[in-house]
Amino acid sequence: MLFPDFRGRRMRANPNFRRMIRETRLSSDNLILPLFAVEGKSVKTPIQSMPGHFQLSIDYIVKEAQKAKDAGIPAVILFGIPESKDPLATTAYAADSIVQKAIQAVKEQVPELCVITDVCLCAYTDHGHCGVIDNGEVDNDASLDLLAKTALSHARAGADMVAPSDMMDGRVAEIRQTLDEDGFSDIPIMSYAVKYSSAFYGPFRDAAESAPQFGDRKTYQMDPANANEAIREATMDIEEGADIIMVKPALSYLDIIYRLKEEIDLPIAAYNVSGEYSIMMAGEMMGWVDAKALIMETLLSIKRAGADLIITYSAVDAARELNH
Ligand code: PBG
Numbered sequence: 484m485l486f487p488d489f490r491g492r493r494m495r496a497n498p499n500f501r502r503m504i505r506e507t508r509l510s511s512d513n514l515i516l517p518l519f520a521v522e523g524k525s526v527k528t529p530i531q532s533m534p535g536h537f538q539l540s541i542d543y544i545v546k547e548a549q550k551a552k553d554a555g556i557p558a559v560i561l562f563g564i565p566e567s568k569d570p571l572a573t574t575a576y577a578a579d580s581i582v583q584k585a586i587q588a589v590k591e592q593v594p595e596l597c598v599i600t601d602v603c604l605c606a607y608t609d610h611g612h613c614g615v616i617d618n619g620e621v622d623n624d625a626s627l628d629l630l631a632k633t634a635l636s637h638a639r640a641g642a643d644m645v646a647p648s649d650m651m652d653g654r655v656a657e658i659r660q661t662l663d664e665d666g667f668s669d670i671p672i673m674s675y676a677v678k679y680s681s682a683f684y685g686p687f688r689d690a691a692e693s694a695p696q697f698g699d700r701k702t703y704q705m706d707p708a709n710a711n712e713a714i715r716e717a718t719m720d721i722e723e724g725a726d727i728i729m730v731k732p733a734l735s736y737l738d739i740i741y742r743l744k745e746e747i748d749l750p751i752a753a754y755n756v757s758g759e760y761s762i763m764m765a766g767e768m769m770g771w772v773d774a775k776a777l778i779m780e781t782l783l784s785i786k787r788a789g790a791d792l793i794i795t796y797s798a799v800d801a802a803r804e805l806n807h
Contacts (some may be wrong), residue, residue, distance in 0.1 A: 507787040515559065519562050519690050522540065532685070535764070536690065558598070564606060575604050598644075599673065600637040601648050602647040614649060623703075630647060644672070646674070650678050655723035655724055655725050674725035676725060680701045681756070683757065684757060686760070690757065710742060714742065726749065727749060730743060733754060760797060778800065
């Protein structure tokens with residue numbers, strides 16, 4: 484049908500028509516809020532590059548978790564900033580370390596909320612890499628055991644789901660086996676399967692104090708130029724036992740989300756990362772853009788591309804907007 488028989492504007496003419504034929508709908512059910520936990524009491528240290536986000540002591544983590552739940556968000560993902568770091572990331576898997584205590588507190592005080600944990604070593608190693616170092620290189624196989632121990636310690640503390648973000652090969656299988664052997668066969672793994680080596684993580688590394696002290700993450704995180712490799716990484720993790728496949732970052736990788744949605748049949752999560760958030764907040768502070776509108780539009784675009792779940796620093800504001 485061609486103009487003038489077809490007029491695209493006809494069905495855009497009023498809010499009811501637009502509402503009736505809208506193809507994609509965002510829901511607070513799909514949102515996951517990241518939180519950063521530090522030791523101490525009544526600590527709420529602003530993260531300079533992420534306005535509205537803080538390093539929070541556990542009392543405040545619980546408050547934010549409650550806020551997220553009240554806004555209609557089903558899940559939070561916890562990151563820890565430990566008091567001490569060493570080459571083997573001991574504080575990543577110690578039973579009484581920061582994330583383990585934060586999990587316990589949230590599960591005790593906001594039990595309805597799903598607690599997901601980021602499983603990685605970079606915030607806990609003194610060198611800031613996501614695995615252990617051998618001869619100046621990140622040693623893949625030597626890191627697997629520590630990652631699995633970390634995931635297990637989270638499960639023991641009460642985590643509902645674990646999310647490995649380290650990009651070591653074989654870690655999903657190792658974590659699955661370790662969890663199963665310890666009686667945690669019901670704990671799902673949301674794998675950061677497709678994680679690109681990205682400049683968009685800059686603000687997060689300030690927040691989590693996890694920047695690598697030498698080199699970069701290019702030997703383990705993916706080359707932004709590659710798309711076929713995303714299918715391979717996702718397929719490998721599915722075979723190893725992943726329950727949800729994540730793509731990260733989101734906005735420069737919507738094509739990857741779309742391709743994965745076409746090719747795999749597991750739920751897909753997208754991580755709307757720190758830099759994506761900071762750029763919008765900076766634009767808002769300059770008075771150049773309307774961050775609130777940008778956030779809703781970008782979350783919608785991530786969902787339209789094929790993401791079932793979205794991890795976003797804007798989760799609370801977006802959920803309130805969606806549910807008001
Ligand atoms: C840990 C991890 C990172 C992010 C999530 N988990 C940082 C990194 O890989 O350097 C980034 C999240 C964000 O930028 O919001 N490996």
